[in-house]
Amino acid sequence: MIGLALKISLLVVFLIPLMKESEALGQAEPPGLKLTVVFNNEPCDSSLETSWGFGCVVEGLDETILFDTGGDGKILLANMDKLEIDPGVISMVVLSHYHGDHTGGLSDFLRRNPRVAVWLPESFPDSFQASIRSAGAEVKTVGGPTGLFDGVHSTGEMGSSIIEQSLVLDTSRGLVVITGCAHPGIAGIVRKAGRLLNKRIYLVVGGFHLNSMTADEINGVIREFKEMGVQRVGATHCTGDQAIKMFRQAWGDDFVESGCGAVIELPR
Numbered sequence: 001m002i003g004l005a006l007k008i009s010l011l012v013v014f015l016i017p018l019m020k021e022s023e024a025l026g027q028a029e030p031p032g033l034k035l036t037v038v039f040n041n042e043p044c045d046s047s048l049e050t051s052w053g054f055g056c057v058v059e060g061l062d063e064t065i066l067f068d069t070g071g072d073g074k075i076l077l078a079n080m081d082k083l084e085i086d087p088g089v090i091s092m093v094v095l096s097h098y099h100g101d102h103t104g105g106l107s108d109f110l111r112r113n114p115r116v117a118v119w120l121p122e123s124f125p126d127s128f129q130a131s132i133r134s135a136g137a138e139v140k141t142v143g144g145p146t147g148l149f150d151g152v153h154s155t156g157e158m159g160s161s162i163i164e165q166s167l168v169l170d171t172s173r174g175l176v177v178i179t180g181c182a183h184p185g186i187a188g189i190v191r192k193a194g195r196l197l198n199k200r201i202y203l204v205v206g207g208f209h210l211n212s213m214t215a216d217e218i219n220g221v222i223r224e225f226k227e228m229g230v231q232r233v234g235a236t237h238c239t240g241d242q243a244i245k246m247f248r249q250a251w252g253d254d255f256v257e258s259g260c261g262a263v264i265e266l267p268r
């Protein structure tokens, strides 16, 4: 009897507050999005292999997106396995630009899961597009700004010498801009995303490509970000050590670690 009474009182003490808390959470915010960096030369989770390139997975939307595939398919798939992301759950691949450190993992990925639509800038070589089709996947091309599906957009092709698209997620806290290398200029990409959807920027994450810039030039980009009201930044991949340090300093707690294996929880 005493044992039973104890069990009941434990239930009352522990379960009831738990129930109340989960109900309150459920009412406050719908389940969020999860962005996991699966390929990056910048480290974060030491159990994963780093290599030059970038790739991340976005979960929690109508489609599960692989944005860029890194430079090596074996590393990409091994990292996804370790992070317990089944390649079979990916329904959409988005490629930012035609550089091997972003496209190199695609063919190995398609061998594991060809049941995907691959969205790429329409200027990608025909032979590359044909190889995607012959692997059994669908090719979707982007020229101008394009809605990929509800709440997810492409900036469209930007740049002149190196053409690149960036991915824009429209969340309740503002836009999340995901870049590959940002060859067309990171500030211009962020400005275009903000104007396109007429919303404030919550987070910019990916490669910012500032490695050849002076400290003055990097400070200029930081100023532009601040003027645009960018709330959080995850500068990584090809951003450059000095620029990463400066962004980390300028954003403090709102700098988001985005190395290989980083998991970034986002509002929906």
Ligand SMILES: [Zn+2]
Binding pocket: 097, 099, 181, 183
């Ligand atoms: Zn590049």
Ligand SMILES: [Zn+2]
Binding pocket: 053, 054, 099, 101, 102, 180, 181, 207, 237, 238
């Ligand atoms: Zn790159």
